[in-house]
Amino acid sequence: MEQMQIYAFEMNCVGHINHGMWTHPRDTSLHYTDLDYWVDFAQTAERGKLDGIFLADIVGVYDVYKGSPAPVIEAGAQIPVNDPLMPISAMAYVTKHLGFGVTVNTTYEPPYLLARRLSTLDHLTKGRIGWNIVTGYLDSAARAMGFDKLPEHDARYDAAEEYLEILYKLWEGSWEDDAVLGDKARAVFADPSKVRAVKHDGQYYKMEGIHLSQPSLQRTPLLFQAGASARGQDFAARHAECVFIATPTPQAARPTVAALKHKAAASGRGADALRVLGLVTVVVGRTEKEAFDKLEDYRRHASVEASLAHYSASTGVDFSKYGLDDPIEQKSTNANQSALAAITREAPKPVTLRQIIDQMVLGSRMKPIVGSAEQVADRLAAWVSDGGVDGFNLARTVAPESLRDFVDLVVPVLQERGLFKADYTEGPLRQKLFGGSGRLPSSHPAAAFRR
Numbered sequence: 001m002e003q004m005q006i007y008a009f010e011m012n013c014v015g016h017i018n019h020g021m022w023t024h025p026r027d028t029s030l031h032y033t034d035l036d037y038w039v040d041f042a043q044t045a046e047r048g049k050l051d052g053i054f055l056a057d058i059v060g061v062y063d064v065y066k067g068s069p070a071p072v073i074e075a076g077a078q079i080p081v082n083d084p085l086m087p088i089s090a091m092a093y094v095t096k097h098l099g100f101g102v103t104v105n106t107t108y109e110p111p112y113l114l115a116r117r118l119s120t121l122d123h124l125t126k127g128r129i130g131w132n133i134v135t136g137y138l139d140s141a142a143r144a145m146g147f148d149k150l151p152e153h154d155a156r157y158d159a160a161e162e163y164l165e166i167l168y169k170l171w172e173g174s175w176e177d178d179a180v181l182g183d184k185a186r187a188v189f190a191d192p193s194k195v196r197a198v199k200h201d202g203q204y205y206k207m208e209g210i211h212l213s214q215p216s217l218q219r220t221p222l223l224f225q226a227g228a229s230a231r232g233q234d235f236a237a238r239h240a241e242c243v244f245i246a247t248p249t250p251q252a253a254r255p256t257v258a259a260l261k262h263k264a265a266a267s268g269r270g271a272d273a274l275r276v277l278g279l280v281t282v283v284v285g286r287t288e289k290e291a292f293d294k295l296e297d298y299r300r301h302a303s304v305e306a307s308l309a310h311y312s313a314s315t316g317v318d319f320s321k322y323g324l325d326d327p328i329e330q331k332s333t334n335a336n337q338s339a340l341a342a343i344t345r346e347a348p349k350p351v352t353l354r355q356i357i358d359q360m361v362l363g364s365r366m367k368p369i370v371g372s373a374e375q376v377a378d379r380l381a382a383w384v385s386d387g388g389v390d391g392f393n394l395a396r397t398v399a400p401e402s403l404r405d406f407v408d409l410v411v412p413v414l415q416e417r418g419l420f421k422a423d424y425t426e427g428p429l430r431q432k433l434f435g436g437s438g439r440l441p442s443s444h445p446a447a448a449f450r451r
Contacts, residue, residue: 005391008045011056012082017395019363020303029399042091048407052099055084060141062313066320075306092125097424101130106163108145115170119213127217127428132224154231159204168446169198171220174211217428237263246279250387257388269443275390281368302363324354373409
């Protein structure tokens, strides 16, 4: 079994995945507005040799449940939420190897400016930046950004294809490798003949300009993506290097993993070009009893109401309209189809609201892995062997103790079994994960824009 990759899943807010945990007496996420919170988080993650911190984000608020944002405002469920890019420089300053995957929405961010921001972070982190490509799924975000409505699901991906073409042209083709000279004696910083303007005139975007940043170590950041729809999987197979999935069991994960890797191979990149990461929540103790005692302590603070509000927005389905034993309608929506798939298309029979609530043990739709360090390691290994995943996105419960518990208890067991690295390798983030030079391989579509 190959060594797994593990990322700490976070968001610049008090309530991310496991809603209500911020009310626990030992939770410190009320301090998410302080740099010390993020510095401590990053140092703990690097102490555990985690591959990176993955920062989620949304633009907009969850207002599908009961037709109002009031439930999530009251519960602090991803609102307020600060910019995910801002803490990265501070976290990079106190770490040496830890990667940073950051979510930025293609529908609302101008590609020319995003290219500079991510290049800047790749410089400041010495090649440790990754970008989670999302197209958005909230009508509230569309209204806030001046749209009449959210563009259709597949149209968002069509626009994102064009968006990425612009970024690839800027990152990979605007500046040649030897364009920057820094020649003080001749007072020549760069060779103008090796710097070119990018031109693009497409269906969704039109632009012309030189990339504002000189080439960074990776040029193109490590590319993350998540999507369970057929269109989302096609997009991931063509562009992504790491793909996040959320399924309730390893058995449910396997078909998605197989489909993604098959499509990556069919696109000419190869199945090994993708790393698929499953979403997990872990509650671990020094003994099984301690872990379950901790679970009972945590679950007293879980907010099912906030979780239903979050899930309603993610799926586009207002769960407040269902009785406990009503089956949830299986339908395609314009929202996050991967979230809807987790409870409908992947379920062996119609799912009721009661069954969804039963899964919300800690205020999210994913049941946690609970047990001693050895038992947790067994479960994670089973996800790899039975589900085919390459690693995990680790959602927090009580911050910062859930990450500290994982680092102090689970990581040593995984390392002893050879399932997780004992130390980091050198080089940029992409090189650490895939080997090579740290640049995208020639099989990736971005390589076509190199000069």
